[in-house]
Every structure is written in C-alpha cells, then in structure tokens.
Amino acid sequence: MYGAIGSPALFFLARPTEAWGCRRGSPSFSLGPTRPLARHYSRTHDTRSRVATQDYRLNHRIRVPEVRLIDEKGEQHGVVATNEAKRLAQDAGLDLVEVSPNARPPVCKIMDFGKFKYQQRKKDRKGGGGKKGITGLKEMRVRPAISDHDLSYRLTDGRKFLEEGHKVQVVCIFRGRQMAHPEHGYDVMRRVSSNLEDLSKIEVPARMAGRRMTMMLSALTTDQRRKKAKELEERDKRAAEEAARNPGEKKAIEQAQAANAEAAPIEPAVEPAVEPAVEPASEAATEPTPETEPTDE
Numbered sequence: 108m109y110g111a112i113g114s115p116a117l118f119f120l121a122r123p124t125e126a127w128g129c130r131r132g133s134p135s136f137s138l139g140p141t142r143p144l145a146r147h148y149s150r151t152h153d154t155r156s157r158v159a160t161q162d163y164r165l166n167h168r169i170r171v172p173e174v175r176l177i178d179e180k181g182e183q184h185g186v187v188a189t190n191e192a193k194r195l196a197q198d199a200g201l202d203l204v205e206v207s208p209n210a211r212p213p214v215c216k217i218m219d220f221g222k223f224k225y226q227q228r229k230k231d232r233k234g235g236g237g238k239k240g241i242t243g244l245k246e247m248r249v250r251p252a253i254s255d256h257d258l259s260y261r262l263t264d265g266r267k268f269l270e271e272g273h274k275v276q277v278v279c280i281f282r283g284r285q286m287a288h289p290e291h292g293y294d295v296m297r298r299v300s301s302n303l304e305d306l307s308k309i310e311v312p313a314r315m316a317g318r319r320m321t322m323m324l325s326a327l328t329t330d331q332r333r334k335k336a337k338e339l340e341e342r343d344k345r346a347a348e349e350a351a352r353n354p355g356e357k358k359a360i361e362q363a364q365a366a367n368a369e370a371a372p373i374e375p376a377v378e379p380a381v382e383p384a385v386e387p388a389s390e391a392a393t394e395p396t397p398e399t400e401p402t403d404e
Contacts, residue, residue: 164205165220166193174205174215186212243273249299251281251291258295262302269306269326277313279320292320300324305335 169189176184176192179201196203196217204223207214245268247261268275277299279292296313303324308331311323327335 163220164208165202166196169193169203169205169213169215171213173212175210175212177206177214177216179217189215192217243271244276245273246276246278247299248278248280249295251279251285251288251295253295258298262299265299265303265324266306269303269324272326274310274326275303275307275324277322277324279313281318281320286318289315289320296320296322305339306332 171189173186174189174192176187176195178184178195179199192215193203199217201217202220203215204218204220205213206216245265247265247268249258249261253261265275265277277296279295281289281292285291292315293313300307300309300322307324307326309322310325311321313320313322
C-alpha cells in the first residue's frame with residue numbers, strides 16, 4: 108500500500124512521485140497534460156521582448172525598392188531608392204525607420220530609434236497615470252490664525268499633491284470667536300493660492316459654509332506650468348524694473364499715507380471741544396450787568 112516507502116510515518120514526507128510509485132516527470136496530480144514551466148516562461152519572455160521591434164521595421168529589415176523619405180528635420184524628400192535612404196541615415200548616424208508600412212510606397216523617417224521608443228513609453232505611462240489620477244482628491248487643512256512655520260509644512264504637502272496630479276481642497280476651520288473675523292480665513296486662502304500658483308489654478312474660489320471655508324485647486328499640465336513660469340518671471344522682472352526706476356516713490360507714498368492716518372483723527376477732536384465752551388460763558392457774563400444797574404438807582 109505504501110509503495111517503496113514501506114512506513115506510514117514517512118509516507119507523507121516523501122515526494123509525490125515516490126509515494127505513489129509514479130515515474131519522475133509524469134503528471135501525478137493533474138487531470139490533463141502539462142508542459143514544462145521553463146519552456147512556457149521563455150516563450151512568453153521572448154514574445155514580450157520582441158513587441159517593440161515588431162511594430163517598426165528599420166535599416167536592413169526594410170526590403171522594398173523605394174520609400175517616401177522624411178529626414179531628421181521633418182523635411183520631405185519625396186520617393187527615393189531604399190539604398191539611398193539607408194545611406195543618408197547612416198551618414199547622419201541615425202536609423203531609417205518605416206513609420207507607415209501600409210502606404211504605397213511605405214513612408215520612412217530618419218530618426219534615433221532608441222530615443223523614439225523611450226518617448227513612446229513615456230507617453231504611454233503618462234496617459235495611464237493621468238487616467239488613474241483623475242479622481243484623486245487630497246485635503247489640506249489650515250486655521251485662520253495659522254503661523255508661517257505651520258503654513259510652510261502645509262504648502263509642502265500641497266505642492267507634492269499637485270505635482271502628482273491630484274486636486275487639492277484647502278479647508279479652513281473656524282472655532283469660537285474666530286467666526287466673527289472671516290477675513291482672516293480669506294487672507295490665508297490668498298496666501299495659499301499665491302504660493303501654489305506656479306503649479307495650480309483656482310477651480311472653486313474660497314467660500315464660507317458654516318464653520319468651514321473651502322477652496323479647490325486643480326493641478327496644471329506640463330505645458331500650462333511652463334507658460335505660467337514664464338508669466339511669473341516676466342511679472343517679477345517688471346516689478347524689479349519699476350522698483351529700480353523709482354526707488355523712493357513707494358517709500359514716500361507709504362510715509363504720506365501714515366502721516367495722513369495720524370493727523371486725520373486729531374483735528375476734528377480738538378476744534379469742537381474748544382468753541383462751544385467759550386461762547387456760553389461770555390453770554391452768561393454779560394446778562395447780569397444790566398439787571399444790577401437799575402436796582403442801585
């Protein structure tokens with residue numbers, strides 16, 4: 108019953124082929140035929156490695172007599188002999204790639220095939236990552252009286268979320284007497300949006316709902332970030348030029364505003380206090396004199 112093992116204690120420790128008296132390599136526990144795993148893996152692996160080269164023919168694999176040629180600068184050379192196109196690609200140190208095999212004659216382009224494959228893989232990864240990140244929503248919580256140190260940490264997290272392509276909902280929570288000063292929350296929201304304007308745009312502006320003030324930021328695309336960076340650079344440059352042309356103008360305006368603010372409340376407070384105090388005193392002093400004169404006579 109126990110075959111070559113001979114002992115019931117060692118029966119379950121032995122390999123299946125020895126325990127049941129089967130030949131090595133036979134399908135002991137399978138209901139159907141099997142094939143070796145290594146052979147199956149090698150075929151699958153080879154197929155995956157050939158996927159990138161099956162889509163495009165290049166260089167010596169292009170065997171048609173004529174092709175429609177596009178050089179590395181994008182200029183069209185019309186229909187030329189295939190050997191001539193290969194020679195031009197070899198002189199440029201690049202590859203001749205068949206980009207449109209169904210055309211008659213096929214369209215070939217001179218390019219760096221390795222760089223072309225890298226850009227295609229990068230584009231595919233970017234497209235897949237964008238689909239996954241559509242529904243991503245992150246939350247960043249702040250307070251109306253938040254300190255600069257704490258806000259810097261929140262901005263670091265928000266910048267990380269936006270770089271990953273997520274939307275960021277900024278939430279400012281009010282407590283107690285803070286409800287009487289919503290302007291403090293709007294000020295914090297302006298600070299957040301101005302610090303993250305190179306990576307985001309305001310999708311939903313700040314609004315108050317109960318004890319919460321919320322604002323939604325959405326991430327900019329790569330082209331939008333590049334355009335926004337140029338705009339910010341030009342704005343800073345113009346501000347620096349204006350400050351260099353009129354270095355004392357801003358300071359003079361601030362001093363004048365401060366002087367007006369200090370002098371404005373003093374003038375109306377002094378004049379009305381002096382004038383009404385003098386007039387009734389003079390009238391009271393002149394009235395009793397005519398009354399005393401006739402009594403003496």
